[in-house]
Amino acid sequence: MTAQADITMILRNLKFALNSAWQSFWRNLAVSLAAVLSITLILILAGINLLVGHAFAQVLDGFRTKVSEISINVSDDTPLQTVYDFQAQLAADPRVVTVTFVTKDEALREFKSDPQNAILATQIEGNPLDAKLDVRVKNLNDVAAIDAMGRQWSGVDPTDPTNYQGDFVNRMLDLSEWLAIAGVALLIVLMIVSVVIVMNTIRTAVYHRRKEIEVMKLVGATEWFVRGPFVLEGIMTGLIAAAIALALLAVAYEPAVVQFKSDVGFIPLSYDPAFISSLARDLLIAGALLGAVGSYIGVRRYVRI
Amino acid sequence: MALREGVGLLGGIGYTARDLATRARRRVTPQQETQLMVLTPDFDTRPVISFQHVHKTYPTGTEALRDVNLEVPQGDFLFLVGPSGAGKSTLVRLLIREEKPTRGKIFVDGIELGRMKRRKLPHYRRKVGLVFQDFKLLPNLTVYENVAFAMRVLGEPDHKVKARVAEALDTVSLSGKEQTYPANLSGGEQQRVAIARALVHAPRFIIADEPTGNLDPATAWEIMQLFLRINARGATVVMATHNREIVDLLRRRVIAIDAGQIARDDRSGRYHDDLAKPQVRAQ
Ligand SMILES: Nc1ncnc2c1ncn2[C@@H]1O[C@H](COP(=O)(O)OP(=O)(O)OP(=O)(O)O)[C@@H](O)[C@H]1O
Numbered sequence: 275m276t277a278q279a280d281i282t283m284i285l286r287n288l289k290f291a292l293n294s295a296w297q298s299f300w301r302n303l304a305v306s307l308a309a310v311l312s313i314t315l316i317l318i319l320a321g322i323n324l325l326v327g328h329a330f331a332q333v334l335d336g337f338r339t340k341v342s343e344i345s346i347n348v349s350d351d352t353p354l355q356t357v358y359d360f361q362a363q364l365a366a367d368p369r370v371v372t373v374t375f376v377t378k379d380e381a382l383r384e385f386k387s388d389p390q391n392a393i394l395a396t397q398i399e400g401n402p403l404d405a406k407l408d409v410r411v412k413n414l415n416d417v418a419a420i421d422a423m424g425r426q427w428s429g430v431d432p433t434d435p436t437n438y439q440g441d442f443v444n445r446m447l448d449l450s451e452w453l454a455i456a457g458v459a460l461l462i463v464l465m466i467v468s469v470v471i472v473m474n475t476i477r478t479a480v481y482h483r484r485k486e487i488e489v490m491k492l493v494g495a496t497e498w499f500v501r502g503p504f505v506l507e508g509i510m511t512g513l514i515a516a517a518i519a520l521a522l523l524a525v526a527y528e529p530a531v532v533q534f535k536s537d538v539g540f541i542p543l544s545y546d547p548a549f550i551s552s553l554a555r556d557l558l559i560a561g562a563l564l565g566a567v568g569s570y571i572g573v574r575r576y577v578r579i
Numbered sequence: 580m581a582l583r584e585g586v587g588l589l590g591g592i593g594y595t596a597r598d599l600a601t602r603a604r605r606r607v608t609p610q611q612e613t614q615l616m617v618l619t620p621d622f623d624t625r626p627v628i629s630f631q632h633v634h635k636t637y638p639t640g641t642e643a644l645r646d647v648n649l650e651v652p653q654g655d656f657l658f659l660v661g662p663s664g665a666g667k668s669t670l671v672r673l674l675i676r677e678e679k680p681t682r683g684k685i686f687v688d689g690i691e692l693g694r695m696k697r698r699k700l701p702h703y704r705r706k707v708g709l710v711f712q713d714f715k716l717l718p719n720l721t722v723y724e725n726v727a728f729a730m731r732v733l734g735e736p737d738h739k740v741k742a743r744v745a746e747a748l749d750t751v752s753l754s755g756k757e758q759t760y761p762a763n764l765s766g767g768e769q770q771r772v773a774i775a776r777a778l779v780h781a782p783r784f785i786i787a788d789e790p791t792g793n794l795d796p797a798t799a800w801e802i803m804q805l806f807l808r809i810n811a812r813g814a815t816v817v818m819a820t821h822n823r824e825i826v827d828l829l830r831r832r833v834i835a836i837d838a839g840q841i842a843r844d845d846r847s848g849r850y851h852d853d854l855a856k857p858q859v860r861a862q
């Protein structure tokens with residue numbers, strides 16, 4: 275019974291706080307709108323950051339599947355049984371997805387079928403190509419280890435062991451890491467700026483309601499009761515800003531991707547509607563959280579009894 | 580008949596000035612008068628407020644109170660008097676825990692205020708009704724909302740708020756003004772709204788800092804009648820005031836503070852002690 279009474283009291287207090295927050299938002303409309311707009315801009319920047327990050331991840335994913343395949347060239351004098359043994363050994367390795375044996379004939383056919391090699395193919399005499407084991411590795415980070423295994427294998431062609439380009443892969447991995455760090459750093463800066471904006475907005479609201487706060491304290495309101503409306507106002511500001519930012523980003527996303535593709539066609543970027551929902555979740559949560567934190571800090575000093 | 584009862588009652592509280600008594604009686608309805616007759620102050624020897632060697636020095640270095648010792652029994656009616664800057668408001672601020680004593684202890688209802696957790700403070704404030712010289716009403720709320728505010732803040736349900744606000748407004752004779760805004764009320768009416776707000780959660784203590792400071796003598800007297808009635812219902816009243824006439828008429832307990840120290844504590848005192856010093860009285 276008391277638990278139920280507590281809940282109805284909490285609901286009543288929540289209603290009071292919502293009312294109060296809504297009134298305060300409209301009473302200081304100019305300040306509230308300025309805050310909403312600033313935070314909208316910041317969230318748009320954050321959203322663009324997320325979208326670019328996502329696009330980069332998409333491109334990187336495409337690239338990853340390419341570089342996570344290596345070919346181990348087999349020297350011509352290797353007995354077939356040795357090749358099969360090594361293929362079986364690789365296939366049993368948990369890091370490996372598939373291993374395909376490509377014979378010299380198949381390799382030549384494959385080479386000739388590529389239109390890029392058309393001129394070269396007419397000049398080939400006999401079969402200079404090695405037979406090879408095409409290995410698809412699950413994780414990009416393990417490609418180097420598999421490459422090392424291939425190079426140590428007795429049947430490998432010592433003049434041209436594998437097609438692995440370690441440096442290039444490592445550089446791509448480094449770049450993606452740096453980009454991720456830069457993205458996170460930018461997000462943190464944006465978040466701090468918006469927290470400060472909310473903080474100052476709420477200070478203005480507190481200033482306007484200082485008499486009310488004084489009376490609340492004198493008649494025995496708890497600190498959370500005094501704080502509640504302001505924190506809700508902050509959350510409201512953040513959520514409205516997030517909604518606007520999200521709407522603008524959602525509208526602009528597809529045209530931007532199309533434009534980008536027509537400008538820089540070779541990068542495998544595509545419109546991903548599923549990402550919009552995860553972006554929506556992120557922006558709304560970020561907006562609410564920023565609003566809550568900013569307003570809590572903004573009001574903290576003033577509601578201490 | 581009602582008139583004779585009124586005289587008897589006022590005589591009982593040590594009231595002597597005939598003209599003011601008549602004026603006051605006119606404002607008491609017969610129903611309120613019976614209330615006054617039935618509810619007698621419930622005195623208790625155990626002090627509900629106790630100051631023990633209390634010192635207060637503000638961060639600025641001002642020594643506002645020095646070694647104040649004070650005991651107030653349940654149901655007492657107490658005036659704090661003294662020249663401007665003597666420390667009356669400081670004592671009030673200590674009592675409602677707006678300030679903490681620099682040294683010494685203050686007990687209210689057995690709780691030491693200086694040691695009370697911040698978390699507990701709201702609950703303490705709910706036991707206390709506060710009235711100030713400047714009313715502290717919210718201008719954007721109606722009379723009803725101003726009084727209801729003190730209950731809403733406590734998360735009370737609507738039906739309870741309604742009943743108690745109506746009761747409180749009736750006590751201060753403001754029924755009918757519910758939808759008026761403070762700006763459209765006289766000073767006395769505004770102070771009555773503030774008193775209704777202080778009363779609405781049935782506090783055990785009423786603490787008032789110059790509640791009649793902004794009011795003309797007749798209105799001030801009217802407000803004093805309200806405090807007397809609240810006291811008669813059992814609330815302990817502590818009031819800082821400069822109103823010499825009222826203090827001298829009522830002959831209640833008077834504590835005179837001078838330069839931060841208790842100069843005098845009379846069971847049934849006057850505003851000034853020393854009648855031989857007319858220049859002091861002239862203040
Ligand atoms: N917040 C404060 N900070 C510093 N000094 C203060 C503060 N409040 C009051 N004082 C000083 O403390 C002394 C007592 O002030 P207090 O307000 O208690 O006097 P008072 O008796 O209420 O005077 P009055 O009759 O004018 O209201 C004064 O010297 C005053 O200047």
Ligand SMILES: [Mg+2]
Nearest residue numbers: 667668669788
């Ligand atoms: Mg004062």
